[in-house]
Amino acid sequence: MGILRLQNGEKEFELNQSRMIIGRRPGVDIVLADPAVSGRHTLVISILDDSFIENLSVTNGTYINGNRTDKTVLQEGDVITVGNSKLVYHSDDDGPGVDEDDFEKTMILKPGKSARNVATKSQVKAIKDAEDTAAIEAVEPEPKSRVAVLKVRSGPAAGKEVKVDRAMVTLGRPGVQVVVVSRRKKGYFISYISGASGSGNAPTVNGKELKSQSTPLSGGDLINLAGVEIEFVI
Secondary structure, eight states: EEEEEEEESSSSEESSSSSEEESSSSSSSEEOOOTSTTTTTTEEEEETTTEEEEEETTTTTTTTTEEESHHHHHHHHEEEEETTTEEEEETTTTTTOOTTTTTTHBOOOOOOOOOOHHHHHHHHHHHSSOOOSSSSOHEEEEEEEEGGEEEEOOSTTTTTTEESSEEEEEETTTTEEEEEEEEEEEEEEEEEEEEEEEEOOOOOOEEEOOOOOOEOTTTTTTEEEETTTEEEOO
């Protein structure tokens, strides 16, 4: 579990939820009393030992080490600027970790919790207002006979199957490419969370690169994630 610490040392915030909103508005997860900070300014997404940051503020923007960013992977010691406030990111080196040399182990990350355990009502509202989020309106799974399945078709994990029987299933290797498959009221969607800086091509669905918005999935769709082909079956 990572932490964000105000550069002046006055406060620190544990990243103890999968999604946390930084902003000025009461009710967000990390409240900054800074008039230059938007009500819902920045989204922090945490997956295992990795954290990703996404800008939600059209007006003021979010900066990493002085560079404006829309979405990026956080690294130890990164300085995040929101408004006039600076927060320093520190990772947790004591966590379970990910084997960087074994894609098979990191191809399928553990499914997310059900929606009521992932976000409070205020978080869900904040996430809905963002243009690109991975698990808005996540709902309880369908009966077992109708649960979608992700079938790995290539790579060292070929033949493995993962049921999308939770609100969210995360795929990929943090720092390389990460996507989230989520179930919503209108069906199943895939969202590109992040890739390594300068990593090149984004994941694809049926040969089309995933953009910032969530993309609906249909039975038979082929996902290519870091060179590994995965079929979505329902």
